[in-house]
Amino acid sequence: MIKTEYYKDLTKMNTFGMKVKARCFMEYDSVADLVDIEFSELARPVLHIGGGSNLLFTDDFKGTVLHSKINFIEILENHPEGMSRLASQENGDMLASSSSFLPEESLSDYHPECPSVILSGSEGFAAPVLVSVGAGVVFDDFCQWAAQQGLWGVENLSYIPGEVGASAVQNIGAYGVEVKDVIHTVYCYDTVEEEFVSFPVQECGYGYRDSIFKDPQIKGRYIVTHVVFALSSEPQPRLEYGHLAAAVAEACGECHSIPEAPSQLPLGPSPYPVNHPKNPQILGDPEKVGKCLLHTNGTSPQSETNHLTPALIRKVIIKIRKEKLPEPSVMGSAGSFFKNPVITPDHFRKIEAEAKAEYGPDYKVPHYDLPDDMVKVPAAWMIEQCGWKGRRSGGAAVYDKQPLVIVNYTGEAYPEEIIGLERRIIDSVKQKFGVGLHPEVEHI
Ligand SMILES: Cc1cc2nc3c(=O)[nH]c(=O)nc-3n(C[C@H](O)[C@H](O)[C@H](O)COP(=O)(O)OP(=O)(O)OC[C@H]3O[C@@H](n4cnc5c(N)ncnc54)[C@H](O)[C@@H]3O)c2cc1C
Structure with missing residues (x-):
């Protein structure tokens, strides 16, 4: 069914909380509806939104805003009809089902000498569990569902705002995982050729927060x-990012599986038993750690939240995110406002020399060396160095716990106030470091 509204208030449909209207707003809840829409006749421009969590509306929208309410989660693989369902979707058939199925897990691939450890390499892994998810599903609802099923892959992406359709456009990422790592195929409606098409993950042109769907040409x-x-129904923890491993180990409670060094994680598959001297990944009481990992093997994924399960990792990540980022329902934002700039090594050395002159010879400027010899410097560090952290400008402010985030501090901020603050930040970073910041947030 297609619901059409005119002069629709979008305040609750963008996490920045900009008080704007769309001249025409169309919400549909099935794939079939897309065939019925005459795209060539829609008021232009046309914008498809998800949860509006990466958008900054700078004014009322003069054209048509589309929104998907296609909501289903369905396990395809392991279900007798799984592959034929995939095939029928490729033909553009409707996917009306909202049922979900428990995977018929195979628990037979464990190391024979230590049932709590899976063999690494291709020989040891069970087939992936293919799950089809409607574009209108809130991405975090999908993460929660996967954790409840004991399925691994999206737990690190927990609590990222937005919907499943946009996740595949944005290639969302957090805590060492990008959604492209778990995407199998993206199904689309081509509004030009008016046909259904599918993009295997290799054809999506994924890069850092980027995909072909963001290419200005298309x-x-x-x-x-x-x-x-x-x-995956088999344990695939990804804990190598920052202090995640330590936080997860702490949350393991009674297990006390303290990681030796976060950089050596993930805890994941090792060919050695957990207490084997050649297993470098985990320290701690082997009996308890073994018990912890035993519970990763799908014995009781939903209930054992103090053992290493997707649900436990999800819980830890949500806690960390709540401490660092503004809750969209409480304070409007679009998450990271700026991209992290990439500069030449010479430029970086100059910035670092100036920082050492100011803070002492031991001071280290945070950065990541990129494979192409360029250097990525956190925009948050630059913004903080320019004194913006926590500063207000009208109804807008730089978030006091994370300077990369611009917030609608009063809940009443005008787009001009957000844009004005953005401009001043860009100018001062340019002046202090000679670096141009570019917005991550899409200005509409
Ligand atoms: C507090 C906060 C924290 C955040 N943290 C993270 C984070 O950790 N990692 C991260 O990657 N991002 C993060 N973000 C950014 C944001 O959540 C993601 O970019 C998210 O994927 C946007 O989803 P959305 O549904 O809100 O899309 P929207 O913002 O509505 O749209 C984003 C883009 O996708 C397009 N689009 C939407 N739906 C469709 C569709 N069905 N078909 C085709 N195109 C579509 C839109 O046209 C637009 O170009 C954060 C945002 C906030 C507010």
Whole structure:
């Protein structure tokens, strides 16, 4: 069914909380509806939104805003009809089902000498569990569902705002995982050729928060209808990012599986038993750690939240995110406002020399060396160095716990106030470091 509204208030449909209206707003709840829409006749421009969590509306929208309510989660693989369902979707058949199935897990691939450890390498892994998810599903609802099923793959992406369709456009990422790592195929409606098409993950042109769907040449042409993810019923913890491993180990409670060094994680598959001297990944009481990992093997994924399960990792990540980022329902934002700039090594050395002159010879400027010899410097560090952290400008402010985030501090901020603050930050970073910041947030 298609619901059409005119002069629709979008305040609650963008996490920045900009008080704007759309001249025409159309919400549909099935793939079939897309065929019925006459795209050539829609008021232009046309914008498809998800949860509006990466958008900054700078004014009322003069054209048509589309929104998907295609909501289903369905396990394809392991279900007798799984592959034929995939095939029928490729033909553009409707996917009306909202049922979900428990995977018929195979527990036979464990190391024979230590049932709590899976063999690494291709010989040891069970087939992925293919899960088809409608574009209108809130991405975090999908993460919660996967954790409840004991399925691995999206737990690190927990609590990222937005919907499944946009996740495949944005290639969302957090805590060492990008959604492309678990995407199998992206299904779309081509509004130009008026046909259903599918993009295997290799054809999506994924890069850092980037995909072909963002390419200016084709942006807006493809509407994501649903995404098939390849999850795993076997433990695949990804804990190498920052202090995540330590936080998860702490949350393991009674297990006390303290990691030796976060950089050596993930805890994941090792060919050695957990207490084997050649297993470098985990220290701690072997009996308890063994018990902890035993519970990763799908014995009781939903209930054992103090053992290493997707649900436990999800819980830890949500806690960390709540401490660092503004809750969209409490304070409007679009997450990271700026991209992290990439500069030449010479430029970086100059910035670091100036920082050492100011803070002492031991001071280290945070940075990541990129494979192409360039250097990525956190925009948050630069913004903080320019004194913006926590500063207000009208109704807008730089978030006091994370300077990369601009917030609608009063809840009443005008787009001009957000843009004005953005401009002043860009100018001062340029002046102090000679670096141009670019927004991550899409200005509409
Ligand atoms: C507090 C906060 C924290 C955040 N943290 C993270 C984070 O950790 N990692 C991260 O990667 N991002 C993060 N973000 C950014 C944001 O959540 C993601 O970019 C998210 O994927 C946007 O989803 P959305 O549904 O809100 O899309 P929108 O913002 O509505 O749209 C984003 C883009 O996708 C397009 N689009 C939406 N739906 C479709 C569709 N069905 N078909 C085709 N195109 C479509 C839109 O046209 C637009 O170009 C954060 C945002 C906030 C507010």
